[in-house]
Amino acid sequence: MALIRKRRLTDQQKRRIEKQHKSRQEELDTSNDLEGLVVQHYGRQLEVQALTIPNPHPEKPIVATGEPEPFWKPIELGSVWRCHTRTNLELLVTGDKVKWQADPNTGLGIITAIHPRTSLLTRPDRYHKVKPVAANVSLIVIVFAVLPEPAPTLIDRYLVACNDADIPALLVLNKTDLLKDDDHLLKLVQEYRNLGYEVMLTQSDGDLTELKQRLENETVAFVGQSGVGKSSLINSIVPEALQKTNIISENSALGQHTTTSTRLIKIGENSALIDSPGIREFGLWHLDLEKIDAGFPEISDVLGHCQYRNCTHTHEKKCALKQAVEENKILARRLTSYLRLIDEITEAQQKS
Ligand SMILES: Nc1nc2c(ncn2[C@@H]2O[C@H](COP(=O)(O)OP(=O)(O)O)[C@@H](O)[C@H]2O)c(=O)[nH]1
Numbered sequence: 001m002a003l004i005r006k007r008r009l010t011d012q013q014k015r016r017i018e019k020q021h022k023s024r025q026e027e028l029d030t031s032n033d034l035e036g037l038v039v040q041h042y043g044r045q046l047e048v049q050a051l052t053i054p055n056p057h058p059e060k061p062i063v064a065t066g067e068p069e070p071f072w073k074p075i076e077l078g079s080v081w082r083c084h085t086r087t088n089l090e091l092l093v094t095g096d097k098v099k100w101q102a103d104p105n106t107g108l109g110i111i112t113a114i115h116p117r118t119s120l121l122t123r124p125d126r127y128h129k130v131k132p133v134a135a136n137v138s139l140i141v142i143v144f145a146v147l148p149e150p151a152p153t154l155i156d157r158y159l160v161a162c163n164d165a166d167i168p169a170l171l172v173l174n175k176t177d178l179l180k181d182d183d184h185l186l187k188l189v190q191e192y193r194n195l196g197y198e199v200m201l202t203q204s205d206g207d208l209t210e211l212k213q214r215l216e217n218e219t220v221a222f223v224g225q226s227g228v229g230k231s232s233l234i235n236s237i238v239p240e241a242l243q244k245t246n247i248i249s250e251n252s253a254l255g256q257h258t259t260t261s262t263r264l265i266k267i268g269e270n271s272a273l274i275d276s277p278g279i280r281e282f283g284l285w286h287l288d289l290e291k292i293d294a295g296f297p298e299i300s301d302v303l304g305h306c307q308y309r310n311c312t313h314t315h316e317k318k319c320a321l322k323q324a325v326e327e328n329k330i331l332a333r334r335l336t337s338y339l340r341l342i343d344e345i346t347e348a349q350q351k352s
């Protein structure tokens, strides 16, 4: 008995000492690490952009005259490096801010640590596991357009997803060149503004100064139905991004994607755009029932005030939500949206 206890203690001590040793080692190893930004990831392959450079910079090996020049990649600000990660790190994604080390002799880097994330966009993989897609997105631009005619339920759905990801949303009505005077869409714009959402009106080849200013200091993701002009807008804002526009037979229609990578594109000095097929599908993934309520703040305010606790807000005579609609406190359209989303999710849950 005593023996066992003694051995257990020793094991524990050993582990503790090892742990202390390891963390001290890591501290030592990482004290000269560089700061970096993950600008692209394909599965476990990562590309990191150097945000700082070592001081002093490692010196290029000198070779005797006549000898071939060895490989050498200087560590420059903004240079992009293919990197591995330390095995103890969680799965990293585009947008992650990291600590890393560069090896000029190989042109490869190793990521040693990850900085805390301010946000994380995820999506289910084909095995229904949650996969991270992009980190540190600070603004989601929901693009809709005069044509194709927007489905307000879809916009509401995006808003629910943004709220769930805890990322502010900016609504952008694009293709305003196609707006008619007195267009019903202007009413829709006003409705969202009344609900407290930020809405901008744009035309892809028009003056985008206001939008560009709004994107300053943000890491942005553009979402929205196909054909609304996301790629066109992105091309106008960051011509370097070179988005393909208007390819109707885009592979995604067949459930495939031309690329599975998620990349980060700088917009000027302090802003960035993160783009990937996964992000384009943002908001269309499965949502949880309890997240719907939170995405409709004006409805959440009234929920719980119905006569019946299990009120379906449809046929009941004394329903607080329906009453709020009659009193113009809630838009009938928003209640319809809300109930449709609830229905959809309840149905999906019954199936699985
Ligand atoms: N009239 C008009 N057409 C636009 C505008 N922006 C984009 N388009 C057109 O709408 C179509 C779809 O644009 P695209 O950028 O590919 O949309 P995405 O699917 O959201 O990326 C293309 O034919 C564009 O030329 C705009 O502001 N006004």
Ligand SMILES: [Mg+2]
Binding pocket: 230, 231, 232, 243, 244, 245, 246
């Ligand atoms: Mg596009």
Ligand SMILES: [Zn+2]
Binding pocket: 306, 307, 311, 312, 313, 314, 316, 318, 319, 320, 321, 322
């Ligand atoms: Zn009710």
